[in-house]
Amino acid sequence: MKNFNEYNFSGVKALIRVDFNVPLDENFNITDDTRMTAAVPTIKKILSEGGSVVLMSHLGRPKDGPTDKYSLKHIVKHLSDLLGGIEVKFTDDCISESSFEMSAGLKAGEVLLLENLRFYKEEEKGDVEFAAKLAKHGNFWVNDAFGTAHRAHASTTIVSQFFEKGHKSFGYLMEAEVINGNKLLNNPESPVTAIVGGAKVSDKIKLLEKLIPISDNIIIGGGMAYTFVKALGGNIGKSICELDYLELALETLEIAKANNCEIHLPNDTVVADKFAPDANKKVCKTAEIEDAWEGLDIGPESTVRFAEVIKNSKTILWNGPMGVFEFDAFAVGTFKIAEAVAEATSRGAFSLIGGGDSVSAINKAGLEDKVSYVSTGGGAMLEFLEGKSLPGIAAVID
Ligand code: AMP
Helix, strand or coil, X not given: CCCHHHCCCCCCEEEEECCCCCCECCCCCECCCHHHHHHHHHHHHHHHCCCEEEEXXXXXXXXXXXCHHHCHHHHHHHHHHHCCCCCEEEECCCCCHXXXXXHHCCCCCCEEEECCHHHCHHHHHCCHHHHHHHHXXXXXXXXXCHHHCCCCCCCCCHHHHHCCCCCEEECHHHHHHHHXXXXXXXXXXXXXXXXXXXXXXXXXXXXXXXXXXXXXXXXXXXXXXXXXXXXXXXXXXXXXXXXXXXXXXXXXXHHHHHCCCEEECCCEEEEECCCCCCCCEEEEECCEECCCCEEEEECHHHHHHHHHHHHXXXXXXXXXXCCCCCCHHHCHHHXXXXXHHHHHHHCCCEEEECCCCHHXXXXXXXXXXXXXXXXXXXXXXXXXXXXXXXXXXXXXHC
16 A cells, blocks of 8 residues: 555545544634644645645534534634645535535635534444545545544545545555554564553453553553452552452453563552542552542552653553543652653653543643654544554555
């Protein structure tokens, strides 16, 4: 398969699936434009080579068809700014006759944004007729929406069948996500360390299964660590725990042992007397938490131990925070781990921040430029790393 860079888009009308599902405040100001800026290089390449661009995306979860709140018209101005001030045309319906007239009339260097795809329920259903209509907007399909690549929707997957081989490609963003995800999964340089945190074991169990055979170390932090500690016979007080996962937690530890993968659990923890930013806190052993207390961060000893493992690694995956980092008082462990990942990267390690809240944690720590790659797709990257075939990727490759 050709790289995106190898295609020349002169005279081509590219229909690009982007992920412009950005957060908007009550005045429709974009509060985080990361997903938009991430798609700009793909759009610019096509325009600079003399192609034209039809952009399609979803925004939010509209339930009742067209709703002003979820209209992509709110992002037109900002998109135009990001593209250097060029005009961005907009259609208020993604498959209306007038939208087809507009895309048919696009000239080289021009951009058209279609209205929210999810105003049609056919989008999420993966409806073939709807996809066929979308396909009429271009003669080349580019999938650059990694954030929705794990969904077989009309615009992310089904539309592919209306474009011949050689007339579909990943964009730069999607390509980078796939390359970096594969770097971790396929022959990573050892020692390989996966840092897995977040609230629940149940969300991460498939990921752990996939990571154990390729990792030398798995560091488990965050709320999910308490299920492991309880399974091993510890007292975890009121800490978050999934009782129906105790057995699976023990099995996971056994499988890791058999695979020579060392699992690192926090031996100390920062406990709170309530789940609140202003809770009283103290440090104790993770296996000796008093009944009225709950663990909200890894303790200082564990932080130092984990950081040491991370700094000696050559390949690092980080998925999920070490504690409730949304509360400043319980963000220390997560931030120290972020620093350790950054330091390992500066010593030549490959570090991928992917899936889960570790992406917002690394941003909050201000270290996003000090790691090798920060994924833009939370759920999509998690499924990719679990080894699943993502329909949005398969649709381009097959
Ligand atoms: P994930 O999306 O799987 O990365 O999970 C992230 C969420 O896990 C964040 O909102 C954290 O606040 C939460 N979390 C991390 N540690 C704990 C903990 N010890 N107790 C409760 N929630 C936690």
